[in-house]
Amino acid sequence: MIRVGINGYGTIGKRVADAVRAQPDMTVRGVAKRSPDYVAVGAAEADYPVYAADEDRADGFREIGIDLAGTADDLVAESDVIVDATPSGVGAENRPLYERHDTPAIFQGGEDATVAEVSFNARANFAEAEDADYARVVSCNTTGLSRFLAPLHETYGIDKARVTLVRRGGDPDQTGRGPINDTVPDPVSIPSHHGPDVQTVFPELDIDTIGLKVPTTMMHVHAVNVTLEDDPDGVDDVRDLFRAEDRLLTIPEYAGIDGAGTLKDFAMDAGRPRGDIWENCIWGESITLQGRDLYCMQAIHQEADVVPENVDAIRALTGLLDGPESRSLTNETLGIDL
Amino acid sequence: MIRVGINGYGTIGKRVADAVRAQPDMTVRGVAKRSPDYVAVGAAEADYPVYAADEDRADGFREIGIDLAGTADDLVAESDVIVDATPSGVGAENRPLYERHDTPAIFQGGEDATVAEVSFNARANFAEAEDADYARVVSCNTTGLSRFLAPLHETYGIDKARVTLVRRGGDPDQTGRGPINDTVPDPVSIPSHHGPDVQTVFPELDIDTIGLKVPTTMMHVHAVNVTLEDDPDGVDDVRDLFRAEDRLLTIPEYAGIDGAGTLKDFAMDAGRPRGDIWENCIWGESITLQGRDLYCMQAIHQEADVVPENVDAIRALTGLLDGPESRSLTNETLGIDL
Amino acid sequence: MIRVGINGYGTIGKRVADAVRAQPDMTVRGVAKRSPDYVAVGAAEADYPVYAADEDRADGFREIGIDLAGTADDLVAESDVIVDATPSGVGAENRPLYERHDTPAIFQGGEDATVAEVSFNARANFAEAEDADYARVVSCNTTGLSRFLAPLHETYGIDKARVTLVRRGGDPDQTGRGPINDTVPDPVSIPSHHGPDVQTVFPELDIDTIGLKVPTTMMHVHAVNVTLEDDPDGVDDVRDLFRAEDRLLTIPEYAGIDGAGTLKDFAMDAGRPRGDIWENCIWGESITLQGRDLYCMQAIHQEADVVPENVDAIRALTGLLDGPESRSLTNETLGIDL
Amino acid sequence: MIRVGINGYGTIGKRVADAVRAQPDMTVRGVAKRSPDYVAVGAAEADYPVYAADEDRADGFREIGIDLAGTADDLVAESDVIVDATPSGVGAENRPLYERHDTPAIFQGGEDATVAEVSFNARANFAEAEDADYARVVSCNTTGLSRFLAPLHETYGIDKARVTLVRRGGDPDQTGRGPINDTVPDPVSIPSHHGPDVQTVFPELDIDTIGLKVPTTMMHVHAVNVTLEDDPDGVDDVRDLFRAEDRLLTIPEYAGIDGAGTLKDFAMDAGRPRGDIWENCIWGESITLQGRDLYCMQAIHQEADVVPENVDAIRALTGLLDGPESRSLTNETLGIDL
């Protein structure tokens, strides 16, 4: 049993913790958190050993009835591998701590690619992380794009990809984030950082991305165009290709699913924890071929799609299983590919 | 085992179905639905017998692989009690169907009070529904207010209540509803219909309500003022009173819960199905006394708070248990009062 | 002086009326309206003769102190040309009325292209409307795209255009429209109707469009990709091309304009009536060349960009001036190209 | 001619500048700004002498073609009175500068009441500022409440006022502010700071306020309850009282004005600069009496209502006119009380 420490227990950290717990070959050693708030109470009630990321606030935990298992340093010492899910930029600051303990670690997409030897996506480049000590699971958007592009790349070849990312302004619990009533080019320059980030996974890929931020909290939506190298044998060929992928969900036309609200309602009905949608959600009706130009729209649940990737990254770093085995076990335990 | 038929399987209907299924003394006979969409698939996958509310669309169900168990008429015939969760106004049209089969029925708050003999809230007037054949579970807002006002009414007496209801514009899956960027007096006239609706539960209560609609989807928020008849012995007295109530949750100050986003995140962390919050959520810090004037703010999860009330209403109509017994069993089975 | 009747005095109609009034060669004969509301009062206070579109509601106008000048039929009879700015679909129903009076008419983009002989954009195909009796000013999005594509088409040739339209859910005064918190593919199928609509202006153009609706009210934003036939001589060449266009505004980087809010604030500071932005607003920093692939983002003020086009369309239909003369006079009188 | 310097030329500052310019007895000496952005360009194009608030950024102004008239220090030296419209808290830091030059100054509502001798509202306490060197125009919300309460206080006496403030999350140009999809108690504690702020104007008034923040940008909405001391002679009595006030606008029922979107559309139709609504907007239909309890809803344009108050405050501090004269001149020059 691989002991996994989760450093940073917020939106991503708590989901990764639950996903790790669901695996037969790993266990959650504990979670490190800064603030003694409702999320900390949730960790304790979920029976995760809680470690204080910030020792100065240890008393606060005690006051709300949480027995601390130690400090973040202790957690790193007691874990075989760390998943760092602290806010953007903090991960890089934490890396020396992991090095000191000689503990392999997985970082998140908010970090620069330089934080780790490899930028990781389970579908696209699992094997590259097998010899690494540090890997970075690419961001929610890049994960969504990597999964989508991988089968097209392998099957038809990609001449060029052009993607407009209509991004949610903030997560549902981030009341301080806007915009309230605006569509904000973000960044204004083109390509947005998402294109180069995809290239950390597919170094040769020709991809241009445009990023915009809108007043929504539930999911990103990508408007995708891919000019393929080879002509698919009609649009059904592409649909079949997507259907064969485990983390691509095609939304059927009859379903009446028109956006993130209905998608999450669907996930709730299916009993998904937190209504999480780990898969890319591609509107079937939107899949269109114009010659070699493929178009479609997909929704990406920013809080969830990287979660199975973190689990797989743990296996890649620790050598527990190879890529296909890991993905399949992760899918099965989480209930992906309903 | 009471056989419960759910007529109308949408936002409310599917939640009531799951809640009924969790009870030891009742079972879901089936659910009737109009559209063969993702919600219908969800019903089938949850193993609820599906009945066609609209026979003309029966083929559509078959096409997506759902075997129909019959028509809505069949469902009524085969059930001991019906929960009607069809859209506002449709319930009243359905009443003759229930009468024809001599089947007691529970309607929702979207119906006029005249649809049933009694307007029902489990905390406030359970007993009144014990002899009834038809009851209406009051709306999400009225349910929230009734629970809140009942203990104050009993303990201190209420001189006058004044409530501003800052209502969500639509449910998360209702993409057609606005406003997008406006605060809309709705209705413009005062009192809004919520005041008189509360009076269907507390006939003598002096209450004035003001209703507004804002661009949110997750929860209603009530800004409440109650002028009490007797002076509480300090604000802690009131807090204790609220704490003793099973369906009032007081949000502690340390929690860092600032709105509906964090509240639902909290509910998700606690493993609540669909992130449902069946309780009123009162911000502890907001509870304030100015002489006999009590103030506070509470958030109401519109999709969820009426769900346990429907379960209790079934017991009231069918005589299974008395009020305190029913509420306590509902709470226990659902996991209310964490 | 050409007498212009405005049939339908809402978001578009009132702006067109004010723009017509600002011209030296035309006058507003009157405006026809259905509802005796604040907009009607505004028309009367602006000294426009008010005609009743719906005779049954004539009394309502009198009750709020508006003397009616007649019916919509009278207005058509007394006008040399009609601008029909009624809601989508109503224009087509009105066409027989205009034919009966032998009055040329201009329709809006909410109508099908078949409502008129020509779909009109002042920059792209003014001359085509010179012999027509009926013209349709294309929609706000199509107007924005036509203006943008015309100079590229003429200068470099267009191999293919791919546009993602991030559309505002409703106008600021449309409180009934959503979504509140969702990004909605609309339509789900690709291309959206915008592509074919652009082809009513540029019949040979290869263009694919993707449409999405988001919770904003102020402006549409287009993420544009154009694969050009000829290589521009660097990105400055393209910037110069845009700068030479009268209804394309390039937003300079220093300005600190990050979205529709600041754009409208800018327009307000400039004294624009209603904060209207008649020009396409292209973020200068976003203009990017990758080989023959040009990218950029532009914001389109849906309520305003078609207004100068309507004025020009009047001149095209009535033969008052040719295209360049008309555009230049419209620009000068309105204050376009600040 | 009183020379007025505007220190801080943002949302409030630029509106005050334009309002001052419209007065016969005062002139804008200049405006001081920090950033060389589109707003600075607007100031220059409006022919306001521009002073650099931050000398380090003076070059930036020159680069975009703005000739600086000097520094903020120069502006203070050359002005008879300063309107400080810098961001919250900066005003207090600026006070020593004004003292050094012995220049009277007006601060805005973002400052603590202690920044000045008097907290000012033109309707309620003009005279109190007549002997002061420093006055603070109270915030947009407090201004709206003061105007509303003053006539009730004088005519009937106020036993107690209870107000729920449904506040806009940010101004239209503030894309960084949220919430996106939440109703946020802000502050959670009751009374919110608005109550005590009203008491800086009406020291004896018994008022409790509850504050909430919602995802809108256009206007605040107040749900107001006032328990009067004397019984009005029916609701028409109250309506007449409001109608007699110059800065209270009653929205007639026929108008079809349902929120801030239509209100601003109305203001645009009336030719108001920037669509500004300087008056409180009270929904006529909402004015309700229940015994001595008066209820209603009013919308407050946060960017505009304090503007005439600043003009009046200048006259109070400089002794140009008395309260009624000043208010009437301000109204006439701006076009208030349409």
Ligand SMILES: NC(=O)c1ccc[n+]([C@@H]2O[C@H](COP(=O)([O-])OP(=O)(O)OC[C@H]3O[C@@H](n4cnc5c(N)ncnc54)[C@H](O)[C@@H]3O)[C@@H](O)[C@H]2O)c1
């Ligand atoms: N939220 C998303 O949608 C999303 C999606 C994909 C990737 N990511 C990436 O995941 C990472 C985490 O983001 P998140 O949204 O979960 O953030 P979050 O703010 O929700 O959670 C961060 C957690 O880290 C804790 N923390 C802060 N400083 C710490 C420290 N010094 N040591 C230990 N813990 C600390 C915080 O208390 C909190 O529990 C970021 O790199 C982010 O870019 C986020």
Ligand SMILES: NC(=O)c1ccc[n+]([C@@H]2O[C@H](COP(=O)([O-])OP(=O)(O)OC[C@H]3O[C@@H](n4cnc5c(N)ncnc54)[C@H](O)[C@@H]3O)[C@@H](O)[C@H]2O)c1
């Ligand atoms: N959504 C809320 O927040 C909420 C809260 C409290 C009470 N309510 C009340 O609950 C009731 C149901 O509301 P909802 O939000 O669940 O609606 P909904 O639209 O989500 O679901 C209604 C369901 O009824 C079905 N239906 C429609 N016509 C039907 C018919 N003739 N026969 C049978 N089924 C039919 C629809 O297919 C759908 O499944 C209404 O009275 C509403 O006012 C809703």
Ligand SMILES: NC(=O)c1ccc[n+]([C@@H]2O[C@H](COP(=O)([O-])OP(=O)(O)OC[C@H]3O[C@@H](n4cnc5c(N)ncnc54)[C@H](O)[C@@H]3O)[C@@H](O)[C@H]2O)c1
């Ligand atoms: N609003 C936009 O952003 C926008 C942009 C470009 C084009 N358009 C198009 O312009 C047209 C008008 O749209 P709008 O947004 O101004 O609509 P609107 O609803 O704001 O105004 C329509 C007006 O027509 C009146 N009306 C309704 N029925 C009528 C009838 N039978 N006869 C005469 N008048 C009638 C209404 O009272 C109202 O005054 C539509 O074709 C629309 O698609 C709208």
Ligand SMILES: NC(=O)c1ccc[n+]([C@@H]2O[C@H](COP(=O)([O-])OP(=O)(O)OC[C@H]3O[C@@H](n4cnc5c(N)ncnc54)[C@H](O)[C@@H]3O)[C@@H](O)[C@H]2O)c1
């Ligand atoms: N925006 C509103 O809705 C509103 C309403 C009523 C009152 N107020 C109050 O008015 C004041 C100004 O608010 P605003 O919304 O206009 O702010 P803003 O941010 O729009 O404008 C502030 C201006 O001050 C300038 N500035 C910043 N630091 C400065 C300095 N040190 N010296 C000189 N100028 C400086 C900025 O460049 C900007 O031009 C605040 O006290 C605020 O609370 C604002």
